Amino acid sequence: MSKLLPWIAGAALVALPFIYNSPYPLHIIVIILIWSFVYTSWSVMGRFGLVSLGHGGFLGVGAYVNALLWNNFGLTPWIGIPLAMLAAAGLAVLIAYPCSRFRITGHYFALVTMALSAIVLQVITATRDVTGGSLGYTPQRVPGGSSLFAFQFTDKETWYWIALAIWGGGLFVRWYVDRSMMRYALEAISEDEDAASAAGVHVTAEKLKITALSAAMTALGGALYCQYQMFISPDTVSGISASLQMVFASVVGGIYVLLGPTVGAVITIMLAEVLRIGFGTAAVGWDNFVYGILLVLFIIYLPQGIVGSLMAKLRGARVGS
């Protein structure tokens, strides 16, 4: 039964728009799926103690590189998105390599990568002639609104299925890493790098692999977000606050469980929506404030996150009975 459950849930999710497709809820669900994918991408490495605050940078690279290639060269996102993912992976290697060589780990790793987020934001803002700066950027729309070549779609159902597939793909990647030998190596590295190399692990190579993977996935999320919203601004897809949001959501949901970041996305996005609808523009920025408080509370009282703690409880109950 528990083997079948993911398939049943998956089929139900795929069928959802046939049964229920009112635009606003569907829009929120698409947004949740895209961010769930981004948070899951962050957790692919975050769960091994590689707490990056540089992922805002990768998100920005993904969103902007693809959009810039489209607007300036008419390059289809089918090529632009992979290029943007490559660019993010390259950037990730550029920063992770010296970090690994000089053994910058833990808090220091978070700080160094945080600088990357800030730099990407600065670059986007400073090159306003090309990127539109802090006013944001819009990919050129194709006449008619929908085009597979331009990866632009006007109907929410199509976007729902795209986002669902990408989210599912993200979960699959994380699940795959978790059951591979790579997990053993990364778990060992997070505990004791020297002991890991005594087992033959090439510590730097393993770290670079997972960082590049996580960055490329995050860039895909950024590009997808841009194609869906048809508008990006440096504050939403880059910078430290975007990175912090990934950490908030993942920690709240639970980084050690597959669906933790997804649950984190549901909670944080619903919270932002409720604040927005309830308080309007007066509440702008409140969500970040609330996240901040939540993060501190969670790290102290529920370090396993909501899903992680629930699962531990359930397991405990099962063992107890």
Next chain:
Amino acid sequence: MLEVNGLIKRFGGFTSVNNVSFKVDQGEILGLIGPNGSGKSTIFNMLSGFFPPTAGSIRFQGRELAGMAPYAIIQGGIGRTFQIPRPFRRLTIFENVALAGYYGQEGRTRAKAFESAEKALTLVGLPLDRHAPVDGLGAAGLKKLELAKALATEPKLLLADESLGGLDEHEMDQAADMLNRIRAELGITIIWVEHIMGVLMRVVDRVMVLDHGEKISEGLPSEITNDPRVVEVYLGSDAVAVQAMAAARG
């Protein structure tokens, strides 16, 4: 198989290993002894790439190791344990050993790695249960795990650092027997650092003695135990008992 020449390690102004040269032959068990702080672990750390030597060369099967990264040396056929066991507590016992089986050699498959892990666990006498956590192990168990990790990398030369401290008489005998089997069954050459002379002298073919980072003696157990310098700096009042043991072995 291993040829070390003029090995020196300085930490700042302090010389921890001073101009040490020695050879190890294929299939041999070499005992490495000396007082605390005499440089035994430092030599192991240089042989396995964890400390770059200040000077000197380390030739292993014709290849120079000085300057190579630890993972490359491990993959190249040297296995090491740590004096104080360093298990991965977030992994199970089996996963600890399987990790070494997978990454300890190039181009391993998962199936092959699991096979090596099972072999190593069986040899040291740890359970093959995939889910047994490290936290259940006592001092003796952790030392066995340390050894199993090193064996799973399928080394040709094993550097075993003080594997017996904190064990009782029976556990020590078992461990000594284990090293003998490792050589006999797997054909692995061993350098063994050990403070417990009684056990060491029963197992090793040759002994090298360090004091303050310098090699002061080298030879058969019976020769070493009768060397006045070794008696003076290391064996002390135990000399007579250890001599008897070495002699009994012939």
